[in-house]
Amino acid sequence: MANTHPHITAMLQNYDLSKDDPYEALREILQEIVLYALSDASFFNHAVFYGDTALRILYGLPRFSEDLDFSLLKPDPSFDLSKYEKAVLQTLKTYGFEAQIETKVKEQSAVQSAFIKGNTIKHLLAINAPEDIVKSFNAGKLLKIKFEVDTEPPLNFQEEQKLHLTPTPFMVRSMKPSSLFAGKLHAVLCRGWQNRPKGRDWYDMVWYIQNKYQVDLTHLATRLIQSCKALQDTEVELPKEIELYTPELLVNLLQKRVDTLDIELAKQDVHRFIYDEKELEIWSKDFFFAIIQIIKFK
Known part of the structure; x- marks a missing residue:
């Protein structure tokens, strides 16, 4: 059996591998190690953590998430x-995980990406996963973590320092939930769906509302002014000034987005990331029309 690092042993207590998806649990453990490595390398002097995984790791979103966004x-x-590649790989190795990392800089894009890849079987062995779980994965299956940094970000967000305790106590600079909620509504309004709406966006929106978080209206307006892919080719014209964005305007835009939402496809997108699919039974256009009416803006 692998000689598992005691910090990893402690982190595994947060999961029930007979119920939780072991791949997602393992990826989340590695995500937290990457965050620790970045913090230790002073990355958060320059950047803030945001997005779905920030909401999951720092604020308790009850679903797994794939990418690290900054x-x-x-x-x-x-x-x-x-x-930061060397710091990330060295810290992963300290915790018993061998991986490779590839950084990509896209031409004509302000977003820099890095992809961490490692052998899933080896990583499951490193955490002493039960043999039946290890055998359920193809020998060549890779565990992948993508993290991205927006080098020309929409600003006017609120931030805070968050203490995170695993794998060992460290500080993370994060957007506050109100600004994270603004980013989520921007995704709901502006993400290009093609043939598959991202149901995770709608699930997260409902979670914010359930937990009585308010939307950072200024940050949402800043994001919409910078870009909104889904509305670029429509007849909807967005204001160019922050002061013109009102709660009434945004609720109206959300209602139009609900009109075009394929509920069943949205459910298919999110179901593997959540614990209880019964949460999705209430999903309908009438449900979303009703719930967006109670969004609070600040």
Whole structure:
């Protein structure tokens, strides 16, 4: 059996591998290690954590999430994500995980991406996963974590320092929930669906509302002014000034988005990330029309 690092043993107590998806649980453990590595390398002097995984790890969203998303504190086209590769790989190795990392800088894109890849079987063995779980995975299956940094981010967000306790106590600079909620509504309104709406966006929106979080209206307006892919080719014209964005306007835009939502496809997208599919039984256009009426803006 593998000689599992005691911090990993402690982190495994948060999961029931007979119920939780072991792949998602393992990926989440590695996500937290990557966050610790970045914190230790002073990455959060320059950036904040945001997105679905920030909501999951720092604020308790009850579903797994795939990617690590970060925003610089101010635009910096010269920012170099690759300088953190060594720190991430070394910290993963300290905890018993062998991996490779590839950083990509896309032309004509302000987003820098890095992909961490490792052998799933080896990583499951490293955490002493039960033999039947190990055998359920193809020998060549890779565990993948993508993390991205927006080097020309929409600003006007609220931030805070969050203490995170695993794998060992460290500080994470994060957007506050109100600004995270703004980012989520931007995704609901602006993400290109093609043939598959991202049901996770709608699930998260409902969670924010259930937990009585308010939307950072200024940050949402800033995001919408910068870009809104889904509305670019429609007849909807968005205001160019922050002051023109009102709760009434945004609720109206959300209602139009609900009109085009395929509920069943949205359910199919989110079901593997959540614990109880009964949560989705209430989903309908009438449900979403009703719940967006109680969104609170600040």
